[in-house]
Amino acid sequence: MKRIIASVLTAALLASSPALAAGKGYLKDHDFSFDGMFGAYDQGELQRGYQIYEQVCAACHGMKHVPFRTLGDKNGPGFSDAEVKAIAANFEVPDEEGDPGDTRPAKPFDYFPTPLASGNPPDMSLLAKARAGGPLYIYSIMLGYTGEEKEVGGAFLYENKAYGGYFGMAQPIYEEDVEYADGTPETLEQYANDLSAFLMWAAEPKMVERKQAGVWSISFLILFATLVWFTNRKVWAKVKHPEDHA
Numbered sequence: 626m627k628r629i630i631a632s633v634l635t636a637a638l639l640a641s642s643p644a645l646a647a648g649k650g651y652l653k654d655h656d657f658s659f660d661g662m663f664g665a666y667d668q669g670e671l672q673r674g675y676q677i678y679e680q681v682c683a684a685c686h687g688m689k690h691v692p693f694r695t696l697g698d699k700n701g702p703g704f705s706d707a708e709v710k711a712i713a714a715n716f717e718v719p720d721e722e723g724d725p726g727d728t729r730p731a732k733p734f735d736y737f738p739t740p741l742a743s744g745n746p747p748d749m750s751l752l753a754k755a756r757a758g759g760p761l762y763i764y765s766i767m768l769g770y771t772g773e774e775k776e777v778g779g780a781f782l783y784e785n786k787a788y789g790g791y792f793g794m795a796q797p798i799y800e801e802d803v804e805y806a807d808g809t810p811e812t813l814e815q816y817a818n819d820l821s822a823f824l825m826w827a828a829e830p831k832m833v834e835r836k837q838a839g840v841w842s843i844s845f846l847i848l849f850a851t852l853v854w855f856t857n858r859k860v861w862a863k864v865k866h867p868e869d870h871a
């Protein structure tokens with residue numbers, strides 16, 4: 626019995642340890658603003674994260690499940706209508722009314738297009754939930770390059786600690802690559818934090834609402850349980866102590 630308890634405890638500890646991804650890679654230790662029961666997205670982070678996506682990652686990674694209009698969500702990046710329009714117009718999407726192959730600037734109701742890129746970069750719409758470690762995995766990938774690279778059959782591979790070996794994406798961003806207008810430090814850690822937050826929002830735009838609903842239902846359950854307990858005591862009081870109620 627003791628051994629069973631010990632192994633269950635060990636398994637629980639391992640499962641909650643932030644250091645090891647499900648596979649072979651090592652994840653960084655980092656607290657996100659949206660962690661925990663009361664955590665919420667930070668609009669500044671989401672807007673800066675979007676800026677990195679557009680200026681760097683979008684060259685290779687699409688987001689085909691994310692419509693431009695959601696960039697205006699109040700619990701999301703919260704861009705204004707004019708900003709969302711301007712952002713969409715920076716992207717080209719297939720023109721249904723033109724000849725095959727024609728494109729037109731995107732409108733807010735369109736979805737982020739998938740760029741043509743070599744090496745099969747995964748779509749980013751759900752990436753923050755598709756990998757063990759979630760947003761922490763993306764954060765750790767951005768900070769996980771060792772600088773080692775090798776050539777295999779004509780293709781270059783790059784070593785990354787979070788990936789747990791070599792893979793096909795060269796380090797996409799270095800410090801000071803993206804200029805922040807709000808004075809936030811342009812460090813790689815900050816970029817990784819903001820981009821991971823943005824991709825977490827892209828993958829789960831309703832997280833804040835879901836957490837609020839969770840907190841509400843737990844509060845309700847506690848209140849309800851307390852009421853039941855008092856009612857129960859009152860109802861049974863006469864039965865248990867009839868002498869007090871004679």
Ligand code: HEC
Binds near residue numbers: 742744746
């Ligand atoms: C020049 C093209 C290019 C750019 C720019 C780029 N990527 Fe990638 N990315 C790739 C390719 C190709 C892969 C697939 C590599 C592989 O599986 O070997 C990839 C894979 C990934 C993965 C997934 C690893 C996995 O588990 O499959 C993550 C995370 C990632 N990229 C994040 C980013 C982020 C964040 C940015 C922007 C800061 C970015 N990428 C910019 C080409 C790019």
